[in-house]
Amino acid sequence: MKKLLLGILAFVLLLFIGSLFYFQFGECGISPFGCGDYSTKKDYATQKIMIGSGPEDMAVDTSLGYERIIVSCAERRKGAKETSGFYGINPTTNEPYKFQIEPADFEIHPHGIDIVTIDSIPYLYAISHNQTEGNWRHFVVRFEIKKDKLVLDTKQILENELMSVPNDLDVLEDGSFYASNYVPNMNPNESTKAILGIKAGSVVHYDGKGNWKIVLKEMCYPNGVYVDKTRKHIFIANGGCKEIVRYELEGSAINLATKVSTKEKEVKIPLGDNLLLDNHGLLWTVAHPCPLKFLEHSKDSKNKSPMAVFTIDPNTLKTTPFFQNNGGLISAASTVLRLDNRLYVSQVFDPFVLVIDGIEL
Secondary structure (H helix, E strand, O other), X not given: OXXXXXXXHHHHHHHHHXXXXXXXXXXXXXXXXXXXXXXXXXXXXXXEEEOOOOXXXXXXXXXXXXXXXXXXXXXXXXXXXXXXXXXXXXXXOOEEEEOEEEOOOOOOOEEEEEEEEEOOEEEEEEEEEEEEOOEEEEEEEEEEEXXXXXXXXXXXXXXXXXXXXXXXXXXXXXXXXXXXXXXXXXXXXXXXHHHOOOOOEEEEEEOOOOOXXXXXXXXXXXXXXXXXXXXXXXXXXXXXXXXXXXXXXXXXXXXXXXXXXHHHHOOOOOOEOOOEEOOOOOEEEEEOOOHHHHHHHHHOOOOOOOEEEEEEOOOOOOEEEEEEEOOOOOOOEEEEEEEOOEEEEEEOOOOEEEEEEOOOO
């Protein structure tokens, strides 16, 4: 009996060590067990801008003749009071305000957003996840931006079975867009499988005329999407593989043979989230390096979830770790938006945007 127990113990130990080696050295997959020290290395002046819960994504709007930030908010903790909607932030004062949605009874639970001007009209596109009696509906909706009002375009409520669980999108000036499906369905096991390295995510393209197609499959927890329209490149945060990947576009199709990865620069970006380009030509993303702590934070705000911010040169894919925090300043950060020497950092759950002032590159 003793030998049998020792044998079982040895097998479990071997399995555990094997798993650690797989997550540490495998192409994709992130160890749920490990979490390093993400203490902030430099003191910055910071400020919290209190808004709705779950300010997951941000975009810059210039429809009023100056820069302002639009933030998408939705409560993502089970059992908490819903506070879905869109907030604006004036960077001059950092004062927040809530957008009025017309019609007022339109139900939206926004996730990824993008702003684009089409035929001289500024539009906000937003992904929404609506649940009714356990059934999920995922769609993209378009609002016309009219000062501090968002007016629903009822002809642009877009949904298709190929958008399984979209989380980010990039809209082009013809109304077409690319959207990332980080998992194939809302089963919680799918997120676990993706973190462990199972490639079930995809990128879908909508041509603006009613036609949909999957243009990239077998991705591992893909999230942020950015399209360089001038160079005809598409960038995707392939989170479970700890990388940002770049492909060349041929029309709307992705040329798979042109893949380049930030991992070739020997920098890993674990569970990279949204991608935004700043006015200096740098891409910014933020990573969730500790999956278990992220899960604990999703249940209780008191449990902190570390974050790490990276800058990426879109031409060379040179990747530089820029800022990190163990969760004391902000947990589960999801988007980084740079305006000159200031960063605005949003997050998945808690109701504020963090401002980091006096950055230098």
